[in-house]
Amino acid sequence: MKGIKKIHIISLVMITAAVVLLLSASKDMSTYATFAEADSSGSAVKVVGTLAKDKEMVYDPAVDPNYFSFFIKDAAGIERKVVLNDAKPQDFELSEQIVVTGKMQGNDFIASNLLMKCPSKYKDQEVSVRSDI
């Protein structure tokens, strides 16, 4: 046992713990998928898509302030209805790209999280010209 110090044992324990934790942590990680893959996987995935602007978007707070539905088209071109149980985010229509995290439930994708990528209002390459000239 000579040469083996406590620090070595502790390091070993810590490294084991780290590996176990990271393995279990990696189960938390979601993966990017298309709607077709979301259909088959049944677990939580992230779908990247664009808003289908011609399809109906429903947010009627008088009926339910916690229900917002819209359609997005994924990378493979499949359109699905997405339901978010929250208010409609500001500037939603302007989004160029939408990342929804969630699961398929029947024909609908129930999103637990929504991330929009908007053309930033404050970074656009435009020179604003004063209107009176």
Place this chain on the structure above:
Amino acid sequence: MQDITYIGEHLFHGQFGHFLLILAFASAIFSAVSYYFATSSSGVVSESNTWRNLGRVGFSLTSLASIGSIGMIFYIMINHFYEYEYVWSHVSEQLPFKYIFTAFWEGQQGSFLLWIFWHSILGLIIMWRGSKWEAPTLAVLAIVQAFLISMILGIYLTEEFRLGVTPFALLRESEGMSGLPVFANANYLELIEGKGLNPLLQNYWMIIHPPTLFLGFASVTIPFCYAVAGFWTRDYSGWLKAVMPWALFSGAILGTGIVMGGAWAYEALSFGGYWAWDPVENASLVPWLILIAGIHMNLVARRTGHSIKGTYIFYSLSFLFVLYSTFLTRSGILGDSSVHAFTEMGLEWQLVLFMVAFAILTIAQYFKHRVAVPVPEKEEAFNSREFWMFIGSLVLLFSAGLITFTTSLPVFNKLMDAYGSLVGQDMSSYHKASPEDPIAHYNRFQLWIAVFIGFLSGLAQYLYYKEKKWDQRKTQFWKNIGISAILSVVLTVVLSLWIDASHYSYYLLLFSAVFGVVANTQYLITFLKLKMKASAAVLSHVGFGLMILGVMASGLNKSYISNNSFAMRGIFAPSDDRLHQNVYLVKGEPMFMGGYLATYVSDTMIDHNRSYRIKFDKLAEDQKTVEESFELEPYLTYNMEKTEMVNPNPSTRRYVHKDIFSHIVAAPPKHISVEAARSEDDSLDYRTYYMIPGDTINIQGASFKINNIILDPTHPEYTAEADDLAYGLEIMGWDSAGSTGAANPVLAIKQQRYIYSFYDNIYRLGARIRLTEEGLSKIYPDDRLLSYETYQQKLGDVFYFEDYKITVDGFDRDPAHPSYLPKEGDIAVAVQLKIEPPTGAPVVARPIFLIRDNRTFVIKDYAPSLGISTRFSSVDPTSERLELQIAKSDKNAIQIPVEIAMDAPRDDYIVLEAIEFPGINFFWLGCILMMGGMLLGMARRLRLA
């Protein structure tokens, strides 16, 4: 383009500022080299002193030049020199002066300069104190400065290859701008104005949070400099004492900076919390955790000689992770497809080089000296304080590692892609994305770490460094620990009545936090005898425990007041277990939610904010008695033109034991943007009806009648100005079911060209009513189409016009009239004519006779409800007779076109989120104690030194 000589540009300022940056860069390198030789020639005192003095000159010069260039940026910002891209991007005419600092560090270059600024200040302090550590530490700091300054240097080494991006770039030369037609105009500066500061950042926290955070980042460099210096000069234990105050300072300031970021998020952002495990937040937390671990290692090393290498590694890692964080947050790698400004700037390679260079320096230095570093023969004993502090430090490092792992997923994906492109394989199917619920993910792991730290922070206080008399002390130890543990169990049970710990792990966390607080407090009383001077560690550890209690109380007991199951009744099945976090409030209609009766009372526009008064009445058990009333005023911030809402701002009611947080998640289109309002209004089915005042029309079972025509109308959205031409109608509506209501739509023409129509609703009928421009000509009949009858009358006379009895009632020598704008030198007189119709109320008309610049004018008055126009056309001074002209419009001519849409949506609502955060003040108090403890420790060590 070259031929144009631009007018009004201030090119000197930028050139001088750029020159200062180059000077700063060169002198930083000069300083580093001089200090290097000062250190390496330390055997020969005179030579070393010469080099040291040169190093001082260099460091002073780089600091002065950097500060000078910062001053230059402020100068061009304050003077709105929009020819500079940096000024144009961050400043505008409307920007309040207090936000000029925020605008300065909003941009990447500004935040680099802020960092450089603090390095300069810290370096100058080291120079001023002038210890033996000056030369080696400042040699390292000067290299760090050189790397940082290179980020904003903006010089082309070759045609394509640029080192850094200068803040003094001209707008017309910047990327994507140079070709724009506006720059074909030599006088383009007259045409442009700045974009201004992102309204999200226009918050007082943004004035103090970034400087604090960057002082924190900058201060992390100092322990790193000492660590390198200690190994370099082979004074392996000497630096451990000198670095201590700096490390404590850094821990306190960086920690404060992070907490301020949380406070800003809590007060200005609407996600409802102070910490979201966001990658950007994590990026500043990780170096702090490692730094705190390093401080503990440092304490151990000072007392026992163990862990010197550990201290070196931890301080170096802390600095390297600041660089890594900078890389993560600025390279655009975090938002996988978002185009971050820095990516375009092409600074990624520079940031990577920065990291790699210092990582190599750290590692090389470590292996060079590894063997030479003294290590005590004896191992740390299990029952020694140093052993458990060492373990605690490792646990903190472990925590930092786990956070970094998840935060770095995009980096792993990038690395996989790099590998994939080498072997020609598409790796995208191996990509991992951030966890579905990041907060739950991080909390799950960090919970155990917090449990561990809580116990350790209490236990370790009762242990001794280099324990040799354990057998004598162990009874005492177990007695103290026993008392703390029993007290903590009791307190945990009491607290668990309040804190909703639903899982055994939460009970454990609660117990460990309570134990940390109790054991440390007990230690303060029994061992330190309440000597506050020595209580730094105790304060910080109590602070940690309280912070965890605050996190648990505000997190686990967080409840949505706006969870209105009552309003949902009948719409969803009872099995619907969704989280109802938002509630729909109609103006003036109280809504019961979460024990409160909430009423959206009113909304007011002040400057660029529309604030909503929301009254909360807390109801007692009987659901009737109001226990307490208060108002919250969340508000929406609009852009400069007030055409669009840019940010919802929360409003919080604070108590000692809880906060009530509210913000607006949705509002009607007219409160969101001009465009949204227009598109909603356009989607309605408006029909035009010609309505005769007093007559009733019927639309889809509802009846409408014009009650009154108003020539000086008011409307919540309309601000009347002197030369407006406006009218409004008061319209009654009712239906057979007994629903009634009134609407007051208004139409205004401003500056004779801009038409504004302000609609109004009768919500109970679902009707929205608006007016048309055509109606204006009906309201104001054209004089050419009228046939006036002329009367000569005196004051007090009574005469008849058709069936109308008219009395000349008096004069008004200071008349007011919608069509009359008084001017200096006017002689204006209005005659008051009381007109009594055969039926209905009398009306007073006030036509004006005006003499302006020796010319006479007649300003007619019109009584729309009667259709009668009156003129006061002249006055005979001798007979005192007035010439009055009266005309009546054709009854059909006052058919007023009114546009009515049925089934219009309401626009007097908001969707509100209201959250109760119990015990959140424990969190803030805990943080303050934690940082305060570190500052106290620093002060004590400085005094002793």
